[in-house]
Amino acid sequence: MATDSWALAVDEQEAAVKSMSSLQIKEEKVKPDTNGVIKTSTTAEKTDEEEKEDRAAQSLLNKLIRSNLVDNTNQVEVLQRDPNSPLYSVKSFEELRLKPQLLQGVYAMGFNRPSKIQENALPMMLAEPPQNLIAQSQSGTGKTAAFVLAMLSRVEPADRYPQCLCLSPTYELALQTGKVIEQMGKFHPELKLAYAVRGNKLERGQKISEQIVIGTPGTVLDWCSKLRFIDPKRIKVFVLDEADVMIATQGHQDQSIRIQRMLPRNCQMLLFSATFEDSVWKFAQKVVPDPNIIKLKREEETLDTIKQYYVLCNNRDEKFQALCNLYGAITIAQAMIFCHTRKTASWLAAELSKEGHQVALLSGEMMVEQRAAVIERFREGKEKVLVTTNVCARGIDVEQVSVVINFDLPVDKDGNPDNETYLHRIGRTGRFGKRGLAVNMVDSKHSMNILNRIQEHFNKKIERLDTDDLDEIEKIAN
Numbered sequence: 001m002a003t004d005s006w007a008l009a010v011d012e013q014e015a016a017v018k019s020m021s022s023l024q025i026k027e028e029k030v031k032p033d034t035n036g037v038i039k040t041s042t043t044a045e046k047t048d049e050e051e052k053e054d055r056a057a058q059s060l061l062n063k064l065i066r067s068n069l070v071d072n073t074n075q076v077e078v079l080q081r082d083p084n085s086p087l088y089s090v091k092s093f094e095e096l097r098l099k100p101q102l103l104q105g106v107y108a109m110g111f112n113r114p115s116k117i118q119e120n121a122l123p124m125m126l127a128e129p130p131q132n133l134i135a136q137s138q139s140g141t142g143k144t145a146a147f148v149l150a151m152l153s154r155v156e157p158a159d160r161y162p163q164c165l166c167l168s169p170t171y172e173l174a175l176q177t178g179k180v181i182e183q184m185g186k187f188h189p190e191l192k193l194a195y196a197v198r199g200n201k202l203e204r205g206q207k208i209s210e211q212i213v214i215g216t217p218g219t220v221l222d223w224c225s226k227l228r229f230i231d232p233k234r235i236k237v238f239v240l241d242e243a244d245v246m247i248a249t250q251g252h253q254d255q256s257i258r259i260q261r262m263l264p265r266n267c268q269m270l271l272f273s274a275t276f277e278d279s280v281w282k283f284a285q286k287v288v289p290d291p292n293i294i295k296l297k298r299e300e301e302t303l304d305t306i307k308q309y310y311v312l313c314n315n316r317d318e319k320f321q322a323l324c325n326l327y328g329a330i331t332i333a334q335a336m337i338f339c340h341t342r343k344t345a346s347w348l349a350a351e352l353s354k355e356g357h358q359v360a361l362l363s364g365e366m367m368v369e370q371r372a373a374v375i376e377r378f379r380e381g382k383e384k385v386l387v388t389t390n391v392c393a394r395g396i397d398v399e400q401v402s403v404v405i406n407f408d409l410p411v412d413k414d415g416n417p418d419n420e421t422y423l424h425r426i427g428r429t430g431r432f433g434k435r436g437l438a439v440n441m442v443d444s445k446h447s448m449n450i451l452n453r454i455q456e457h458f459n460k461k462i463e464r465l466d467t468d469d470l471d472e473i474e475k476i477a478n
């Protein structure tokens with residue numbers, strides 16, 4: 001009883017540290033405001049504000065660590081604006097009859113054939129007369145490459161004024177998309193790209209000659225209206241990328257709508273999103289009139305091929321000891337260890353290192369680029385064990401991980417089991433349907449209760465494991 005209440009107190013303390021540390025992240029962050037001016041947040045802003053920043057950071061992280069397409073065996077759902085018009089899909093880039101320089105650019109990027117979503121989206125985006133499109137599919141399925149191709153094929157290089165306008169939620173995300181435009185358009189040297197982002201100051205009265213402009217809503221709005229660097233009436237293609245991340249930022253939604261209203265009626269409008277909550281859908285309908293709609297559901301994850309265990313401990317030190325006992329078994333493969341707070345993650349990584357184990361730490365204090373470097377090393381197998389926090393690892397897929405340790409069980413902000421995170425961490429999709437091992441550390445009545453609720457939710461038994469029993473450990477490792 002006494003141990004339980006002590007453990008509960010630790011949990012509470014950890015939760016308190018969690019909310020403190022997230023405020024600290026907030027204070028450390030340097031972010032552009034909507035007018036492109038750098039400012040440092042010094043006030044403790046709301047949690048949902050943090051959530052928004054997380055989404056942009058996660059999205060950037062995913063882009064930085066991704067080198068190829070995410071596999072998806074689901075069917076693409078297509079809803080045509082005109083259901084009677086034939087539905088085209090292509091299996092090769094040649095079928096799209098692209099300009100030769102563009103086809104060359106596509107092949108130079110190593111793309112052999114369109115991705116699943118591109119098979120349907122590209123013919124729609126390139127059709128004459130131009131059609132509007134709302135497309136949703138998870139990160140890594142080829143959306144960016146698709147709209148870049150659409151912009152590059154519609155742009156007229158000889159015309160020295162902006163013809164394509166692309167909105168991104170942050171400066172860093174805009175730069176990533178800009179890189180794709182530059183790569184794919186590299187055989188079109190006369191094509192130029194301008195960034196409408198913070199700090200990119202132009203002289204008043206100037207008109208820009210670049211054919212493609214990519215930027216954040218606040219700056220783009222200024223460039224189109226107040227500063228008149230861009231004539232919005234001459235825009236032929238308008239892309240709104242990462243709509244879900246976009247609307248999570250205060251003001252971006254209104255600014256995007258105001259920009260859209262300045263565009264000519266025949267401008268092609270394209271909107272992309274990784275998720276499709278109601279709010280995204282409402283926003284999409286406001287900015288994209290008469291759209292075709294394409295959706296590709298995320299591949300479902302399952303716990304079927306995963307052996308799940310729990311280890312009963314009395315406190316954090318016992319959890320650590322249990323982990324050390326397991327260490328030999330788990331490092332046969334690559335393992336990820338999840339903690340609830342940054343403080344626990346740092347402590348655990350330090351303790352494991354003291355024991356002579358080589359581990360990597362992925363933490364919210366790190367810059368996105370640093371985080372990407374850690375993930376990259378882990379992916380390359382340079383490190384076998386990655387210790388991280390729940391928040392930091394959310395949305396990141398490290399496919400080769402076959403052992404997951406929940407040093408702390410995933411809970412939402414109300415302290416209830418976070419089943420979705422549990423599944424995403426541990427589960428496998430059809431493609432990566434290989435066997436996996438999950439070990440949950442339980443150190444209080446409270447966490448036992450969470451574990452029971454997770455078991456009930458998935459209707460899958462989680463077996464007890466005694467980490468002092470070498471035979472048992474041997475068993476789980478095989």
Ligand SMILES: Nc1ncnc2c1ncn2[C@@H]1O[C@H](COP(=O)(O)OP(=O)(O)OP(=O)(O)O)[C@@H](O)[C@H]1O
Nearest residue numbers: 067068069111113114115139140141142143144145
């Ligand atoms: N047809 C293709 N063939 C091979 N690789 C592709 C193809 N299309 C895109 N890729 C590559 O797959 C990865 C993901 O593509 P892309 O960035 O376009 O996806 P996305 O859905 O926009 O994801 P995110 O929003 O995270 O950027 C990139 O590395 C990209 O170069």
